[in-house]
Amino acid sequence: MLAFLNELNPLRGARKPVKAVVPALLALSLAACATTPPEPVIQPVIPEPEPVIEEPVIEEPEPEPVDTGLIPPHMQDQEIVRVALLLPFSAESSGLRGESLRLLRAAELALFERAGSNLVMIPKDTGGTPEGAQSAATAAIADGADLIIGPLLGSSVNAAGAISRANDVPMIAFSTDLSTAGDGVYLLSFPPQLEVARVVEYTSRQGVDRFAYLGPQNAYGMAVYNALQNEAEMNTGYVAAESFYTGDVEAMSRAASRLAEGVFEPLTPEEADALRQEEWMPSEDAPFQAVILPEGGVRLRALAPLLISQPVDPLVVRFLGTGLWMDERLQREPALAGGWFAGPDQSSRSRFKTSYEVAYGSEPSRIASLAYDAMALAAHLDGGEDGYSAAALENPEGFFGADGLFRFGPDGVIERGLAVYQMHPRGFREIEPAPQSFEPEAF
Known part of the structure; x- marks a missing residue:
C-alpha cells in the first residue's frame, strides 16, 4: 500500500477530514483487505476478455456528462475530483489487453482502499495506438479530468501528453521511455537506467572497476549499455568489453564467444572449491x-550458461542484472x-501482492503496482492545498508506494529507492536494503 512520508516529513496542506489519517508508510496493511473491493463508480468499455481471464468484466454505462464535467447522479452535491485512467483495453495484442485489466484492477484496489468518496475514476481505452x-x-x-493516469506505451504517452499539456492537466504515465517525460508528464515506471545505476554503484564499492556488457542490441539493451558506461565512469571504472546480439540462442552464443573466448582459463576443481570457501573479491x-x-525469463536462462562455457566462471566474474531478474523461476x-x-523493496511489494491476490484471486503482474501507486498518489494529493500541482507531485521528500520509496524530479523522471539482491536457490537475498529517505540535495 502506498504510505507517504507524513511522520518523517509532513507534507504541506490541510487534509479533508475523510483523509485526515494517512499512515507514514504507504505500505499500510494491504492484508487487511480480505474481500473483493466494490465495483468502481464508472467502468470502462472493455472488449470481451480472453479465455484465460477468470473473472468477467461487468459492463456498466458511464453517466452522461454535465456542464461541469462527468458527475455520477449520486455525487451531484459533492466537490468531485476526476482521475482518468488511459489503458489499451482493446489493443490487438492479447498481452496488452491482459495487462490493461491487471492495471485496472490495481487502480480499483487503490481507489477503494485509499480514496475518499469524492474521487471518480474514469477509464478510457487507447486501443494501443497513438491515435487512440x-x-x-x-x-x-472533456469529461473534466483533473489528473490523467497512463498511457502505457511510449508512443501513446507522447500523443496523449500533447493533449494533457495543452490543457494544463498533469499526467502520470507508465512508459520507461525517458524522452516522453517533462512539462507536466511524469513517468511512474521502472527505467532500467535506475537499476543499472544502483547495482553498478554497489559493485564499484566492492572493488570492481572493469565491467562488461553482454546483451541484446534493442532499445532496452542499449539503454542498459549506455547507463553502464555512464555509471561505471561516475564510479571511477570503465566498460572493458561489450558484445551485442540480435536473435535467438545461436546469436547469443556467438556474442558470448566474441566477448570472452580465450581470455579466461577454466578453473580446476581445486581452484573452484577454494573460491567457494572464500568471500568473493574482484x-x-x-x-x-x-x-x-x-x-x-527463458532468454536469461539460455544466455547465462553460454558464458560459463567460454569459460567465464561466476566464481571469478560477478554476473549482474536488472529488475528483469526479479523472477522466482530464475532462482x-x-x-x-x-x-x-537491483530491484524494488520486497517487503512493500509483498503487502501489495497479498492484497491483490485476496481481492482478485490471481497474482498481479510486475507492473500492476504502478497503477496502484498512481491512484493512491491521486487519492493522497486530493484535498491538499497544492492539489495536483507540480509542487505537490515533485515533493522532494518523495512517497512510499507498493514498490518502496519514489519521487518525481522536475523533469518528470522517476527516482526510486532500490535494494540490491543476490540470486540464491532459496530466494532473493537482500544484501543492501533500499533507502528509507532521499538525500535532499539530489535534485
Missing part, C-alpha cells in the same frame, strides 16, 4: 570483473547463483 491515446486524452479532458588479473546480462538457474541485481 490522443482521442482518449481528449475525451478525458580479480586483479581478470580482463573484466563483472558482466551485466540485461535479459529475463534455481545454477549459472546465475551469486549474481547481483
Whole structure:
C-alpha cells in the first residue's frame, strides 16, 4: 500500500477530514483487505476478455456528462475530483489487453482502499495506438479530468501528453521511455537506467572497476549499455568489453564467444572449491570483473550458461542484472547463483501482492503496482492545498508506494529507492536494503 512520508516529513496542506489519517508508510496493511473491493463508480468499455481471464468484466454505462464535467447522479452535491485512467483495453495484442485489466484492477484496489468518496475514476481505452491515446486524452479532458493516469506505451504517452499539456492537466504515465517525460508528464515506471545505476554503484564499492556488457542490441539493451558506461565512469571504472546480439540462442552464443573466448582459463576443481570457501573479491588479473546480462525469463536462462562455457566462471566474474531478474523461476538457474541485481523493496511489494491476490484471486503482474501507486498518489494529493500541482507531485521528500520509496524530479523522471539482491536457490537475498529517505540535495 502506498504510505507517504507524513511522520518523517509532513507534507504541506490541510487534509479533508475523510483523509485526515494517512499512515507514514504507504505500505499500510494491504492484508487487511480480505474481500473483493466494490465495483468502481464508472467502468470502462472493455472488449470481451480472453479465455484465460477468470473473472468477467461487468459492463456498466458511464453517466452522461454535465456542464461541469462527468458527475455520477449520486455525487451531484459533492466537490468531485476526476482521475482518468488511459489503458489499451482493446489493443490487438492479447498481452496488452491482459495487462490493461491487471492495471485496472490495481487502480480499483487503490481507489477503494485509499480514496475518499469524492474521487471518480474514469477509464478510457487507447486501443494501443497513438491515435487512440490522443482521442482518449481528449475525451478525458472533456469529461473534466483533473489528473490523467497512463498511457502505457511510449508512443501513446507522447500523443496523449500533447493533449494533457495543452490543457494544463498533469499526467502520470507508465512508459520507461525517458524522452516522453517533462512539462507536466511524469513517468511512474521502472527505467532500467535506475537499476543499472544502483547495482553498478554497489559493485564499484566492492572493488570492481572493469565491467562488461553482454546483451541484446534493442532499445532496452542499449539503454542498459549506455547507463553502464555512464555509471561505471561516475564510479571511477570503465566498460572493458561489450558484445551485442540480435536473435535467438545461436546469436547469443556467438556474442558470448566474441566477448570472452580465450581470455579466461577454466578453473580446476581445486581452484573452484577454494573460491567457494572464500568471500568473493574482484580479480586483479581478470580482463573484466563483472558482466551485466540485461535479459529475463527463458532468454536469461539460455544466455547465462553460454558464458560459463567460454569459460567465464561466476566464481571469478560477478554476473549482474536488472529488475528483469526479479523472477522466482530464475532462482534455481545454477549459472546465475551469486549474481547481483537491483530491484524494488520486497517487503512493500509483498503487502501489495497479498492484497491483490485476496481481492482478485490471481497474482498481479510486475507492473500492476504502478497503477496502484498512481491512484493512491491521486487519492493522497486530493484535498491538499497544492492539489495536483507540480509542487505537490515533485515533493522532494518523495512517497512510499507498493514498490518502496519514489519521487518525481522536475523533469518528470522517476527516482526510486532500490535494494540490491543476490540470486540464491532459496530466494532473493537482500544484501543492501533500499533507502528509507532521499538525500535532499539530489535534485
